[in-house]
Amino acid sequence: MKRFEAAVIGAGPAGIVAALYLARFGVKTALLEKSAPGGLLLQTFEVENYPGFPKGVKGYELADLLSEHLQSYANLSLVIGGVTELRREGKSLMLKVDGELLEAECVIICSGVGYRKLGLPGEDRLLGKGLSHCAMCDGHFFRGQKVGVVGGGNSALEESLHLSKMVSELHLIHRRDAFRAAPLYVDRIKSAGNVVMEYNSVVTALHGDDGLEGITLKRLTTGEEEFLPVRGLFVFIGFEPVVPFLPEEIGRDDRGFIITDAEMRASIPGVFAAGDIRSKLCRQIVTAAGDGATAAHAANSYLEQGHAH
Amino acid sequence: MVKAVTDNEFEQDVLNSRIPVLVDFWAPWCGPCRAVGPVIEDLGTEYEGRVAVLKMNVDDNPATAGKYNIRSIPTMILFRDGQVVDQIVGAVSKNNLKEIIEQKVLAE
Incomplete structure (x- = not known):
């Protein structure tokens, strides 16, 4: 069984930023993605409102740039596979990824949304x-x-x-x-x-x-x-959360999005959520990135303080 | 490198192939296709000699995409003896594709 300090579920903008920050903190991290990094960016034609690109940028170009940013960290592994289960087992969190078990001390859920x-x-x-x-x-x-x-x-x-x-x-x-x-x-x-x-x-x-x-x-x-x-x-009639693997006891709003506090902590100790999957007002690439950074900080503190949630 | 097949070569390289063939229909402007690209390259290496893995740019080769009624990319079609065995639409993971190949054309 593979063991990591942190597992990030979903490699869209939120997951990529969360993994990047965790990697820079020196945390042994697995970034789990069911198909390829980029998330909904891969289906977006032109992004006109992401800061730093005044002329706009193609969704897939931004996805390429974000994933390129992950490449130089030896303590970060990109694992291609679909998560089908997440459960707490004692002090650990157990994930089933394409049928194989993976153990992590904390998990950041960034599984995003799918088209309704x-x-x-x-x-x-x-x-x-x-x-x-x-x-x-x-x-x-x-x-x-x-x-x-x-x-x-x-x-x-x-x-x-x-x-x-x-x-x-x-x-x-x-x-x-x-x-x-x-x-x-x-x-x-x-x-x-x-x-x-x-x-x-x-x-x-x-x-x-x-x-x-x-x-x-x-x-x-x-x-x-x-x-x-x-x-x-x-x-294009809206989005719904991608949550087939979530434990029943995790707190969600009436539309199924994960409820967190301002530090992205969900209702299960050691579990955080970031990006579009989170119950919030504004679902944008820039807010996903912000969520990812905050969640990584909170997860790092959780690890440093001996799992105090 | 996975071979890029054209409309003109399709009959010879795909329909008349002696081994099963996986064709990835893609285009440079398609984000999800770019995500699938590296997976297709890996499969080409892993199945060398057992399954021919090819890619076709639908921009340059509209006839074949039209013939197979492709209206979305990436689409991957698995052929055996010139017949369509399975058609997979959308970006899927390498493991998914491997499962389909193993079950549909290699499990005998």
């Missing part, structure tokens, strides 16, 4: 076959075609702007009569030219077997339904 689903039949089957959560990755396949986008927040409008430059017509589907995205994005999308606003509308069915062939739209004001023939539907 529509909750419609066929959704899992059609994901990647017309249904998408990444305009940057998949927009290319709908060049010159008609597509739909669902959502009304910053993500939906930002991704729509990117998509509108390559598709023939974009139907922006939103259940309310106004967008909650920043005015900057709303103004840009309204002047895009090929964007059809589908206000007060929801998607009620997905059609297609091997690939999406169309959707049913329901008009909330009249109750009428109509078929919209789109081969691509991009869904």
Whole structure:
């Protein structure tokens, strides 16, 4: 069994910063990641609000830079594997990573969020076959075609702007009569030219077997339904926490996010949480990085003070 | 280095291959594809002689991506005797990919 002083779950911005700070404190640290470092940055086209990049930076470029920063620390190991269990056992925390046990004295949970689903039949089957959560990755396949986008927040409008430059017509589907995205994005999308606003509308069915062939739209004001023939539907209706491995006794808010104090301490001794997984107001790369640094400081104190939580 | 296969070479290198083939469909502008890239390189080395691991840039080779109805990348398709055995969409871990390869084309 592998033993570490600290284990960080998830290598998005929060986890990378937490691991970096722990490594610099000299703590023997494992950074656990189920696919590849970067988190949601890998699905973000352009980051315009991260300080130090006045001209903006591509999500994957920032992800590359963050992971490059981890490379020179001998006491830090990047472990590729999915965490399926976390439990306290005496003074230790035990993690199951791809079926193997890993022991740590403290754990920082940075597992982040995933895209919320529509909750419609066929959704899992059609994901990647017309249904998408990444305009940057998949927009290319709908060049010159008609597509739909669902959502009304910053993500939906930002991704729509990117998509509108390559598709023939974009139907922006939103259940309310106004967008909650920043005015900057709303103004840009309204002047895009090929964007059809589908206000007060929801998607009620997905059609297609091997690939999406169309959707049913329901008009909330009249109750009428109509078929919209789109081969691509991009869904940005918010996020939900990624927590399949969490012990039941950990304190979470009513949406499932982990509750911490100002030092990122969760309700189980030795367990900290940082980044988007944490119950908080603002989920940004810069706040994830800040959480990561704070959690690493608190975890280091916990180790130095003989596990006083 | 994993070989980059083109539309023109696809039939010979993939469909007519005597051993199973894993093709990684990717593009330079796709973040998750860049994450999968190193994994594909590792698999190419680990399975040398048993499974041919190839990559295809969908920007330069639209015909094959169209033929297999690819609408999302990264997509990895596992072929045996010219037939699709499995299609994996999205960034997955090296262990996941290894499990799929072992179970679907090497377990006999």
